[in-house]
Amino acid sequence: MAEWLEIPLQYHTDRKIVHVDMDAFYASVEIREHPELKSRAVVIANDPRDNHGHGVVTTANYVARQYGVHSAMPAAQALKLIPKELLIFVPPHFELYRVVSAQIHEIFHQVTDEIEPISLDEAFLDVTHNKLHEKNTIKLAMWIQHQILKKTRLTCSIGISYNKFLAKVASDHNKPVGRTIIRPEQAHDFLADLPISQFFGVGTKTQESLHELNVYTGGDLLRLSQMTLIRHYKKMGVVLYKHARGIDDSPVQGQRERRSIGKERTYNPSIEADERVQRELKLISQQVAQALAKKQLHGRVVVLKMRNQLFQTTTKRQSFDQYLSDEATIFQVAWQLWQTYGDLSQGIRLLGITVTDLVPRSFENVDLPLFE
Known part of the structure; x- marks a missing residue:
């Protein structure tokens, strides 16, 4: 770890990254x-x-x-x-949303093939070298918005910066139909004023512990050493240290791995009462949330798996336009799915919860203060 910390941080500001986020897709x-x-x-x-x-x-x-x-x-x-x-x-x-998403991605490919889809309605594009040979990234963003509106009759918001972290921050800033750029010379001042609760991956518990360290904004975060952050937050500490300085060198990856994290439990004798199902779903939700936190991931789809005494297995899923990873939300969704589709007539011998369409928490949705 010490050898790793000796590597100096380097700012790479030569890339042009665009984050496209469809408005209430x-x-x-x-x-x-x-x-x-x-x-x-x-x-x-x-x-x-x-x-x-x-x-x-x-x-x-x-x-x-x-x-x-x-x-x-x-x-x-x-x-x-x-x-x-x-x-x-x-x-x-x-099915309809997937068709429209494919039309939008056809437009992206007219600009670049360096595309990292995050979900049906958002993606990162590296337009440093683009097929339109356009050096002005704002003009590129306007062209993308115009083409999407023309071909799908839908609007999007676009963030532009020199890395993915800041491009995502920018796209969330001025929705709907927004177009925001964060230049290298603006990033430091902007992040210094950003509340720590709006830094990617900072959940309620992390926010509380940062407050104990007198960290309330990005400016406060700058005063903590990399070693201090690693000691308290391990890998997430490195991310916080870099993000506070506007650093994110992660590339736009065209083939993003589709991962999932799930837990399940088998029961013998089988479950015969809703109250027991509720208790078990709470326990499984806690296990899934802990696994997501350990890997610093969150996703947009929750899947409930149910198997009865006849070994008939049913899965039901719920998709969202926001990322989720916390125990309470996972349980709430799973419990609602059970109340809608669950059946105790043949008893329940297995319950499982999976969160899919996972991405690193650095792609979390945030609400931003006013920034010009």
């Missing part, structure tokens, strides 16, 4: 298909009124978000937050 596709929904609060979820109060929000349009509705929220809660005359639930249509 699933909801926007549904509104495109059904223009009469444009003024409504569109929540992508099965209607809990038709589903015994069960269901989880996949995403919501910006009208619904103004009322506090967000991804992974119980659908029944949206009923309480949004006026009934404004609210409409739309079940997700992932």
